Amino acid sequence: MAQALGIFVAGTLGTMVLGLLSKWFDRKLTARVQYRVGPPLLQPFYDILKLLGKETLVPADARRSGFLLAPLVGLSATAVAAGILWASAVNPAGAFVGDLIVLLYVLTLPSLSLVVGGSASGNPFGAVGASREIKLLIAYELPLITAIVTALVHAEAWSFRLADLAAHQAAHGPIAASLSGALALLVSLFCIQAKLGLVPFDTAEADTELMGGVLVEYSGPPLALIHLFRAMLLAVLPMLLITVFLGGIRLSWPGILGTLLAYLLILVFVVLLRNTNPRLRIDQAVKFFWLLLFPIAMLALILALAGY
């Protein structure tokens, strides 16, 4: 118990640091793409610290409890997700059966907390942002889960344990090396882009159109928590893809290099996708996920069942 708690706390703190560093990587690479110099390494840490030191304003027509609790729910859900991922990587024998299902559920909570926060803010931009966020959630969950089921088919035992997926890949090579695995990985890359709320799927925030959407009324420490769990998701979601498709998170010496490389590649893909695409309208995003990515994910599932 004490060990599990230790892994959870260390995993959460480690994910915060890793996430904020990834956020810096995102901003720096974005700046380089635009021929700018970009922010210094510790910039995301300064931003969080500054927001923690500012005043908290609650709009007069907001629902105070929902408005202030939503960022806490998002942060704790992200921390639990990070804890589950790290626990299965550090101590595979101690992981419980079904942690993959819990993880997928818990990972919808950050988006749902933003929906609650946005609708509780009493701001029309917040309400529009919340409605778009929930449509986006409905759009990308289906292909994402289909893609992850494809990986489960490869692991044969149909075990909903992340550790079993990792063990299977340690024995037979990464799932993404097969045709169906590669297709499923491609689908999930687009899904995590939407989960992260980055361009081209930032319709719920849309700074140029909704002025931040669900975030519009947040200030000070609650905004800091939102930025913090967003940054943590930037670490958690690539780690999820590595665990499921790219050979699992390895922490021993030569293996860790491969894990780091995979992490960086996913991050570069996410950042470049964000920098080279315009924002999709919400209906275009839903069509993209349901009519294009979902059939691809189904194809991957059928190929996997057929043994490719």
Next chain:
Amino acid sequence: MNWRIWALQKSPWVYHVNAGACNNCDIEVLELLTPRFDVERFGITLVGSPRHADALLVSGICTRQIAPRLQDLYAQTPKPCVVFCIGTCACARGIFHDSYHAAAGPVDEVIRAVDPAATILYIPGCPPKPEAMILGVVKALRALA
């Protein structure tokens, strides 16, 4: 030094308020984000909501219509925050000095009417050069410490 102020100096987020400007200053403000000046080097980013902002960049003479809204915007900005008067109009109304549509006072008086202790900085020019604005921000951050 207070850690709040130290962190604020490291990451000032700005919100841009057009209080009746001719758009010349506004274009120069956007210039700051381009590759040539790139103020993100110092952690400065443009945000879309005054609730996220640490500094209000106000341009224009502050017309009668915008004055109450400017006071609202100032109230919506979480403290500690700084107000920048960008351009001669915002500092002292410039060539529109005796216009019929101007508010009771220029930007600083309108804001001091709601918060006498507000930190207000002046960057004159028509429009001010981007270098002048960066210098103004640096001086403001030093003044906060």
